[in-house]
Amino acid sequence: MSETYGIATRITDVFPIDTRYGPGVVITFDLRNESDEIFQDYNWPTPSLSTGERGVPAEQIFSGEDGLPQPVSGNIPPGASRVVRHGFEVSMEDMTDATLSVGSIIWRGDFTTVGESSETSGGGQAPVVTTSATVEQTRSRGSQSPSASSPPPVGFTGAPNGDPQPLVGKVIDYCMGPPMYQPGTTQFTDGTTGWTQECAGQ
Structure with missing residues (x-):
């Protein structure tokens, strides 16, 4: 969760797409305002993604044709949610070892299983991204x-x-x-x- 704004941020889906730029990956975020203040949409920071052991930065996809990015649409009142999507110019194979950061929140690990159906996760729902999942949410030192x-x-x-x-x-x-x-x-x-x-x- 963003300690600055009180926004709980979850990754709910990661899926491949084909764009005119080549292969890409779309990451879906679920934002929930758990503070007592209205979250201003312009405060959503631009996510950054890097892949591999060397941390190669991925270019973000800006494409009206593909509807990317899908930003925070309007301010978020306390208790309300929004879905946000960002695309990156990487292949799904690159997402087996990736680091994604949004402001002060950092996820590291294998993103290829996020959003898959799983018998152990409650009837095919996307697995929750926590420190015990394949993608680890951490705070930097x-x-x-x-x-x-x-x-x-x-x-x-x-x-x-x-x-x-x-x-x-x-x-x-x-x-x-x-x-x-x-x-x-x-x-x-x-x-x-x-x-x-x-x-x-x-």
Whole structure:
């Protein structure tokens, strides 16, 4: 669940498609607002997917013809749900060893069995993605809540210009290092990214 917005996020289906770009995979998310506040649709972060041991980044599919992506359509009131779909330019075979992140939530593992019918999962319903399933939902080591006295991170949220500055109001969620990202690339808890000295020093 997103601790920033109180949105419970589940992966309910992963299936292959053929697009004009070639083979692709569509991932279906179920979002449920478990907070007392309205979730603004623009706060849904763009998912990122990487595959294989080396973490090769996958391109997201933007195709009106295929209806992708299917974003959060409208704000989500407390207790309400939405279905969201994102497509990626990978084959289903690539999904046997993949990492998917949405903001501070990270899933790792084999995505090819998500959504399959299973006699052990209650009459053919899609299996629930938990830490005991083949796809593991984890929190990165940098995502612990900081104490109130922690100083803000130092760095940039836009193009580097001048000396790094304290990023007041920003909290580091996790560091996004090589080989996929430049050293110092940082994911913040509000779903944005930037560069910080703290991540560069790891």
